[in-house]
Amino acid sequence: MQKNVIETVFGTKVFNDDVMQQYLPKKTYAALRSTIENGEELTPDVANVVAHAMKEWALENGATHYTHWFQPMTGFTAEKHDSFLSAESDAHAVLEFSGKELIKGEPDASSFPSGGLRATFEARGYTAWDCTSPAFLREDAIGIVLCIPTAFCSYTGEALDKKTPLLRSMEAISKQAVRILKLFGDEEVTNVNCSVGPEQEYFLIDRDQFLQREDLIFTGRTLFGCMPPKGQELDDHYFGTIRERQASYMKELNEELWKLGILSKTQHNEVAPAQHEMAPIYSTANIAADHNQLVMETMKKIARRHNLECLLHEKPFAGVNGSGKHDNWSLVTNTGKNLLSPGKAPYENKQFLLFLSAVIAAVDDNAALLRMSASNPGNDHRLGADEAPPAIISIFLGEQLEDIVDQILATGTATHSNRGEKMDIGVHTIPPIKKDATDRNRTSPFAFTGNKFEFRMVASSLSISGANTVLNATVADVLQKMADKLENSDDFDKAVDELIYETLKTHQKVIFNGDGYSDDWISEAEKRGLPNVKTMVDAIASLTEEKTIEMFERQHVYTRTELESRAEINYEAYSKAINIEAKTMIHMASKQYIPTVIHYVTSLADSINSITAACAEADLSVQKNLLTKCSSLLADAQNALNDLKAADVEANHMGEGKAQAEFFRDVVCKAMTALRAPIDELEMIVDKEYWPVPSYGDMLFEV
Numbered sequence: 050m051q052k053n054v055i056e057t058v059f060g061t062k063v064f065n066d067d068v069m070q071q072y073l074p075k076k077t078y079a080a081l082r083s084t085i086e087n088g089e090e091l092t093p094d095v096a097n098v099v100a101h102a103m104k105e106w107a108l109e110n111g112a113t114h115y116t117h118w119f120q121p122m123t124g125f126t127a128e129k130h131d132s133f134l135s136a137e138s139d140a141h142a143v144l145e146f147s148g149k150e151l152i153k154g155e156p157d158a159s160s161f162p163s164g165g166l167r168a169t170f171e172a173r174g175y176t177a178w179d180c181t182s183p184a185f186l187r188e189d190a191i192g193i194v195l196c197i198p199t200a201f202c203s204y205t206g207e208a209l210d211k212k213t214p215l216l217r218s219m220e221a222i223s224k225q226a227v228r229i230l231k232l233f234g235d236e237e238v239t240n241v242n243c244s245v246g247p248e249q250e251y252f253l254i255d256r257d258q259f260l261q262r263e264d265l266i267f268t269g270r271t272l273f274g275c276m277p278p279k280g281q282e283l284d285d286h287y288f289g290t291i292r293e294r295q296a297s298y299m300k301e302l303n304e305e306l307w308k309l310g311i312l313s314k315t316q317h318n319e320v321a322p323a324q325h326e327m328a329p330i331y332s333t334a335n336i337a338a339d340h341n342q343l344v345m346e347t348m349k350k351i352a353r354r355h356n357l358e359c360l361l362h363e364k365p366f367a368g369v370n371g372s373g374k375h376d377n378w379s380l381v382t383n384t385g386k387n388l389l390s391p392g393k394a395p396y397e398n399k400q401f402l403l404f405l406s407a408v409i410a411a412v413d414d415n416a417a418l419l420r421m422s423a424s425n426p427g428n429d430h431r432l433g434a435d436e437a438p439p440a441i442i443s444i445f446l447g448e449q450l451e452d453i454v455d456q457i458l459a460t461g462t463a464t465h466s467n468r469g470e471k472m473d474i475g476v477h478t479i480p481p482i483k484k485d486a487t488d489r490n491r492t493s494p495f496a497f498t499g500n501k502f503e504f505r506m507v508a509s510s511l512s513i514s515g516a517n518t519v520l521n522a523t524v525a526d527v528l529q530k531m532a533d534k535l536e537n538s539d540d541f542d543k544a545v546d547e548l549i550y551e552t553l554k555t556h557q558k559v560i561f562n563g564d565g566y567s568d569d570w571i572s573e574a575e576k577r578g579l580p581n582v583k584t585m586v587d588a589i590a591s592l593t594e595e596k597t598i599e600m601f602e603r604q605h606v607y608t609r610t611e612l613e614s615r616a617e618i619n620y621e622a623y624s625k626a627i628n629i630e631a632k633t634m635i636h637m638a639s640k641q642y643i644p645t646v647i648h649y650v651t652s653l654a655d656s657i658n659s660i661t662a663a664c665a666e667a668d669l670s671v672q673k674n675l676l677t678k679c680s681s682l683l684a685d686a687q688n689a690l691n692d693l694k695a696a697d698v699e700a701n702h703m704g705e706g707k708a709q710a711e712f713f714r715d716v717v718c719k720a721m722t723a724l725r726a727p728i729d730e731l732e733m734i735v736d737k738e739y740w741p742v743p744s745y746g747d748m749l750f751e752v
């Protein structure tokens with residue numbers, strides 16, 4: 050029988066378990082597996098043998114180069130290629146790759162953001178092999194490159210990347226969760242993994258149109274543009290039939306992802322026109338994070354092969370929904386048990402209720418920090434804008450769990466739980482289906498969805514490492530306190546009941562099952578004392594709050610210096626992003642829009658003159674009205690342009706840091722909005738033949 054394409058291509062470019070078994074001596078394989086599974090130290094001997102096997106496999110598959118692949122604080126991935134050519138080569142090429150080269154790289158790191166962790170002259174940085182995320186081959190125009198996932202740190206050992214803190218946080222939560230499980234009598238579990246499934250939203254537009262817009266090229270979003278007559282109001286794109294061009298893109302995307310061992314699972318059209326989504330099957334957090342970076346890169350690369358451009362920005366078009374990333378998160382033991390699975394009778398599943406209340410406590414205590422972990426400049430356009438969860442963190446539990454929480458809060462323990470019923474939809478030929486115990490709530494930023502939490506705030510272009518680092522570390526910290534208490538109690542069952550009750554009582558204010566988009570919720574949340582952090586710049590401060598620093602240091606996830614440097618990096622990243630947007634607007638307004646409108650009004654004036662010459666009595670009211678209206682908007686645009694230029698100059702004369710970021714947000718962003726308004730109005734009036742860039746209608750519907 051012919052093999053299905055998934056079976057044929059899946060994992061063919063990955064140094065995965067099968068390949069390891071095939072290429073490694075049994076002893077080395079066992080040693081490597083126990084490092085991967087139990088975190089045991091990797092010896093140089095093992096590294097040498099693995100390096101040799103990896104080289105053989107890569108060369109057989111056509112690789113010419115290898116690279117340490119890492120995730121610096123830019124949010125993108127970084128790589129520097131080395132060919133396998135050795136210095137011993139003379140007449141003949143000698144190819145080599147040693148254990149040392151596998152486990153350690155030393156790129157000149159001076160140009161990566163470090164937030165003051167190092168001066169520019171302190172250039173040394175190290176990349177260190179993360180053997181828990183499989184190496185893979187990347188094939189494109191450059192040939193085939195062996196990519197080795199690595200962590201990236203400075204000469205002094207501080208994390209300069211997104212992966213190191215994530216790996217540390219995974220160790221932290223595993224350690225504390227195992228302690229709790231032991232108390233519940235589980236002696237088998239040695240490790241608890243955090244599982245993550247990130248749903249990735251994106252836009253696809255025609256590349257020729259993309260290339261005509263400097264705003265898309267430089268900033269990833271449109272900075273001007275008025276809505277076409279039709280937007281997303283009919284909801285006809287959502288789950289609609291996928292058109293041929295996008296379908297062939299998705300087909301190629303899936304195949305490329307499968308080759309890389311990425312479990313690409315679902316695909317569909319999203320709410321906004323030209324918007325789509327892909328979700329993989331979940332995997333261990335660091336692999337999921339690596340894979341999500343690869344997904345984003347592959348989405349962009351494949352799009353170009355189809356003369357499409359993939360936009361990952363959170364808000365590429367004003368007026369229609371933007372993109373986010375839903376980070377599905379749960380805890381799974383090495384024996385395969387999901388700790389967030391409520392089971393058939395959640396009311397008596399004390400272990401589940403304890404883990405559940407730990408998550409609730411962690412989210413409530415660290416709401417601003419979580420909000421920060423999902424933030425980038427683009428996401429400020431979405432959070433709280435009626436298309437994504439508000440900037441207020443709350444937790445949706447659903448009817449079944451909320452009922453249990455209510456019972457516990459009323460009487461100290463729960464005695465029953467609602468079950469999903471059978472549903473009759475009134476058509477006899479359709480078999481009866483069983484309802485879930487709980488409906489969904491799309492408006493919640495942090496929703497329990499059956500056996501996992503779905504953190505729905507994460508920015509679409511952002512690495513998922515930050516969000517999962519915060520989730521793991523904060524939950525680990527709560528679990529640690531719980532384990533300390535329980536280990537010292539004489540009556541375990543009673544202590545667990547009390548702990549669940551106390552935790553829920555203290556943190557019930559973060560639970561909200563209603564409509565998160567409503568205005569009522571905003572005032573209700575204020576009454577409950579939940580933080581509503583409206584912008585990224587405001588959220589950054591949460592990184593360096595004393596209680597946050599203590600929590601991260603307790604969990605060995607970030608040091609004080611690492612957190613301070615991250616705050617700096619974020620202020621800078623924000624300022625730089627807005628600065629580029631402002632400069633792009635200045636450029637487009639000066640070079641494209643204003644000259645275009647001048648041409649247009651001149652043509653109107655010429656037309657008025659020539660018509661008057663031909664027929665003095667002709668009615669010229671239309672042309673004259675247009676001429677006055679356009680000239681007045683043109684003057685508004687020029688004034689707004691001058692203001693924006695002045696604001697941007699002032700911003701650039703300030704020192705880097707918080708004050709500068711705030712100035713960009715409060716003054717420069719406002720000046721940008723003021724410039725956009727007259728230009729968008731002009732777009733509605735000026736003859737399309739004259740307009741210098743493709744319109745929203747062209748980009749969203751003609752793809």
Ligand code: ADP
Pocket residue numbers: 244245246247248315328329330331375377378379380387500501
């Ligand atoms: P929806 O859009 O309905 O939320 P999707 O199928 O698009 O659902 O995405 C759900 C995501 O959650 C998938 O990536 C899936 O693998 C992931 N997921 C399912 N179970 C778990 C779990 N236990 N832990 C983490 N992620 C999970």
Ligand code: MG
Pocket residue numbers: 248375503
């Ligand atoms: Mg979802």
